[in-house]
Amino acid sequence: MEDSTDLVALAGNPNSGKTTLFNALTGSAAKVGNYAGVTVDIKRGETRTPHGAVLEIIDLPGTYSLEGGSPDQQIAREVLSGKHDRVPRPSLVICVLDASNLERHLQLALEVIELEIPIVIALNMVDLAEKTGIRLDPVKLAEELGVPVVPMQADKGKGIVELKQAMRHPFPAAPDEIGWEKGDAESRRAFGLSTSDLSARRPTAHTSTLSDKLDRVLLHPVWGWFFFIGIFFALFWSIFSWAGIPMGWIESAQEFLIGKVEGLMSEGDFRDLITQGILGGVGAVVIFLPQILMLFFFIGLLESSGYMSRAAFLMDGFMAKVGLSGKAFLPLLSSFACAIPGVMATRTIDSAKERLVTIFVAPWMSCSARLPVYLLLVPMLLGGREGGAKQALFFLGIYVLGTLTAFAVARILRGRLGPDEVESHFMLELPPYRLPQWNYIFRHVLDRGWAFLRKAGTTILGIMILLWAATTYPKLDSEDPGEVLSHTIVGRISDTIEPLVKPMGFDGRTGTAILTSFAAREVFVGSMAQLFQIEESDDEDETRGRIRDRLAAETWADGKPMFTMPAVLALLIFYIYALQCLPTSAVVAREAGSWKWAVGQFVFMTVFAAVAALLVYQVGTFFSS
Amino acid sequence: MNPNALSDWQTWAAITAVVVTMVLFIRGARKKKKSGGCDSCGPVGCGSDPE
Ligand SMILES: Nc1nc2c(ncn2[C@@H]2O[C@H](COP(=O)(O)OP(=O)(O)OP(=O)(O)O)[C@@H](O)[C@H]2O)c(=O)[nH]1
Numbered sequence: 001m002e003d004s005t006d007l008v009a010l011a012g013n014p015n016s017g018k019t020t021l022f023n024a025l026t027g028s029a030a031k032v033g034n035y036a037g038v039t040v041d042i043k044r045g046e047t048r049t050p051h052g053a054v055l056e057i058i059d060l061p062g063t064y065s066l067e068g069g070s071p072d073q074q075i076a077r078e079v080l081s082g083k084h085d086r087v088p089r090p091s092l093v094i095c096v097l098d099a100s101n102l103e104r105h106l107q108l109a110l111e112v113i114e115l116e117i118p119i120v121i122a123l124n125m126v127d128l129a130e131k132t133g134i135r136l137d138p139v140k141l142a143e144e145l146g147v148p149v150v151p152m153q154a155d156k157g158k159g160i161v162e163l164k165q166a167m168r169h170p171f172p173a174a175p176d177e178i179g180w181e182k183g184d185a186e187s188r189r190a191f192g193l194s195t196s197d198l199s200a201r202r203p204t205a206h207t208s209t210l211s212d213k214l215d216r217v218l219l220h221p222v223w224g225w226f227f228f229i230g231i232f233f234a235l236f237w238s239i240f241s242w243a244g245i246p247m248g249w250i251e252s253a254q255e256f257l258i259g260k261v262e263g264l265m266s267e268g269d270f271r272d273l274i275t276q277g278i279l280g281g282v283g284a285v286v287i288f289l290p291q292i293l294m295l296f297f298f299i300g301l302l303e304s305s306g307y308m309s310r311a312a313f314l315m316d317g318f319m320a321k322v323g324l325s326g327k328a329f330l331p332l333l334s335s336f337a338c339a340i341p342g343v344m345a346t347r348t349i350d351s352a353k354e355r356l357v358t359i360f361v362a363p364w365m366s367c368s369a370r371l372p373v374y375l376l377l378v379p380m381l382l383g384g385r386e387g388g389a390k391q392a393l394f395f396l397g398i399y400v401l402g403t404l405t406a407f408a409v410a411r412i413l414r415g416r417l418g419p420d421e422v423e424s425h426f427m428l429e430l431p432p433y434r435l436p437q438w439n440y441i442f443r444h445v446l447d448r449g450w451a452f453l454r455k456a457g458t459t460i461l462g463i464m465i466l467l468w469a470a471t472t473y474p475k476l477d478s479e480d481p482g483e484v485l486s487h488t489i490v491g492r493i494s495d496t497i498e499p500l501v502k503p504m505g506f507d508g509r510t511g512t513a514i515l516t517s518f519a520a521r522e523v524f525v526g527s528m529a530q531l532f533q534i535e536e537s538d539d540e541d542e543t544r545g546r547i548r549d550r551l552a553a554e555t556w557a558d559g560k561p562m563f564t565m566p567a568v569l570a571l572l573i574f575y576i577y578a579l580q581c582l583p584t585s586a587v588v589a590r591e592a593g594s595w596k597w598a599v600g601q602f603v604f605m606t607v608f609a610a611v612a613a614l615l616v617y618q619v620g621t622f623f624s625s
Numbered sequence: 626m627n628p629n630a631l632s633d634w635q636t637w638a639a640i641t642a643v644v645v646t647m648v649l650f651i652r653g654a655r656k657k658k659k660s661g662g663c664d665s666c667g668p669v670g671c672g673s674d675p676e
């Protein structure tokens with residue numbers, strides 16, 4: 001960090017709109033959501049004031065108070081008090097307050113004023129306050145506190161210019177005199193309440209808002225669950241039924257390109273590398289881009305609508321039975337997108353042991369990297385047709401299975417860790433429902449889609465090239481494609497591991513594809529596409545066609561079909577349970593504070609996956625024969 | 626299959642591509658080890674890279 005630029009910190013209670021303001025000031029697309037505890041780490045950016053000065057802005061996790069609290073709140077506290085080891089004390093704090101909740105949010109502002117750092121109050125969500133009938137008086141608030149107050153609506157960019165005006169040098173000094181006794185929590189509380197009474201007058205009669213009405217249904221002990229399941233069903237159903245068309249486009253583009261290359265180049269290794277390795281292998285993964293985008297779109301909707309906290313509220317009773325609080329459900333829900341932000345989000349959990357347990361089971365929530373694998377396998381089980389309610393239901397089942405297993409393991413682990421030193425108090429805010437910030441969702445989805453393509457163009461591309469080489473060399477001069485294959489590196493690997501994976505119903509090639517997917521789960525789809533086209537490569541017309549059809553036609557040496565129902569189920573089960581994501585392990589090690597947790601988790605999950613797959617295949621074949 | 630494989634430019638091109646890929650992978654792994662970061666987060670990036 002440069003010394004010349006001033007550091008401005010955004011502080012405030014959770015869900016007050018700090019990150020929305022951060023994005024508006026810096027032009028970033030940091031994660032925003034309508035629930036408490038979205039930001040759990042420090043985010044940096046830059047902004048330019050109307051006077052041309054450049055300021056470094058940091059977004060902090062939300063915190064209710066400068067005392068106590070979960071690890072994420074600790075970060076905010078350390079920065080504000082100048083005790084953070086990598087961030088210097090900010091020269092200005094912008095305290096973001098929710099105007100519709102002023103009496104509660106004001107308390108933190110008073111605590112920050114006590115720290116005697118220059119402070120500007122961003123009185124956010126004035127639109128919401130007005131809608132609730134609150135009569136705001138920002139001038140009065142500024143008078144009472146002795147600090148500048150800027151009313152604003154961050155999600156519409158209103159008040160940003162005024163805020164920037166207030167951020168000019170010299171920064172407004174902390175007030176010389178404060179209206180309460182410094183350090184006395186009781187006196188501070190009383191001052192806060194009387195001030196918020198004066199500057200945000202509430203209507204006398206409480207009217208029931210739209211959120212209240214919605215909650216009567218969505219939090220209903222019976223109807224609530226109906227909608228909970230219905231929402232997730234609708235999510236999977238639309239992923240299946242809407243993504244088919246753009247998927248077809250990508251598929252035709254892939255086939256067109258393969259045809260073009262085959263037409264332009266003469267037969268040879270390099271042409272094979274391009275058509276089989278790159279276009280065939282990477283293309284098999286990229287085909288699932290539309291579904292990935294849809295999944296992120298829907299998760300984005302869930303996060304920004306306010307439903308996330310309702311889901312956690314519904315789950316609270318259930319979570320208590322496994323020894324976790326409802327709050328732990330939020331990180332688990334985030335893990336449906338990716339386990340890494342899910343693991344990070346456990347920072348919002350007060351209890352250290354509860355946090356460890358949640359970190360341990362988070363990768364069992366099916367993340368988006370598993371989606372391509374599921375999308376390849378599920379239609380094979382259900383007769384190959386895509387779309388439809390049956391597949392959506394089956395998908396729901398997959399996600400439920402992962403979740404229930406996570407809970408069961410959490411329960412056992414929680415019991416073993418023993419009781420907690422600190423009583424974990426479950427404080428869950430239920431923010432009002434909101435319409436999403438569409439431009440943010442749009443950017444967020446594009447961002448994730450772009451990241452997926454980047455990964456396809458780097459890691460996955462690299463592995464596909466190496467895999468192609470391993471299936472091609474060393475060469476054998478023979479007419480029998482089977483013999484040629486078993487002479488190659490992959491052939492030797494697959495012959496070696498076949499006895500190991502055969503009890504699960506897989507042949508050596510599927511085993512090899514599983515091995516490659518420890519680099520990244522999606523690689524499995526590309527590897528299968530490559531490994532199961534080789535035998536037909538002497539028959540030019542047969543090389544193309546969908547992987548799924550090729551797999552369905554595949555047989556063992558004795559002519560029996562290879563991808564039977566039990567075998568595909570076993571594969572599916574393996575991917576539901578196995579931990580095949582190095583970045584996740586790295587983050588787990590950091591967040592849990594020890595490599596032992598990451599290694600233990602990896603070994604446990606992988607062994608669990610293999611045993612479960614074995615059982616499914618063995619029991620399945622027993623009953624189907 | 627091509628009997629005189631090594632005399633053909635396509636084989637050389639393919640082998641070069643493979644070697645370049647390997648070098649890039651090894652370099653990438655080294656860099657990552659040094660920075661300790663998780664830039665290849667998840668399938669889709671985590672959006673929450675550590676500081
Ligand atoms: N109505 C209204 N909603 C807003 C305003 N500013 C932000 N929001 C919404 O408030 C919610 C919370 O926004 P965030 O920016 O994620 O809040 P945060 O303070 O960063 O929350 P944490 O990271 O959890 O501490 C989102 O749904 C925003 O769309 C505003 O001025 N008016």
Ligand SMILES: [Mg+2]
Binds near residue numbers: 031032038061062
């Ligand atoms: Mg935030």
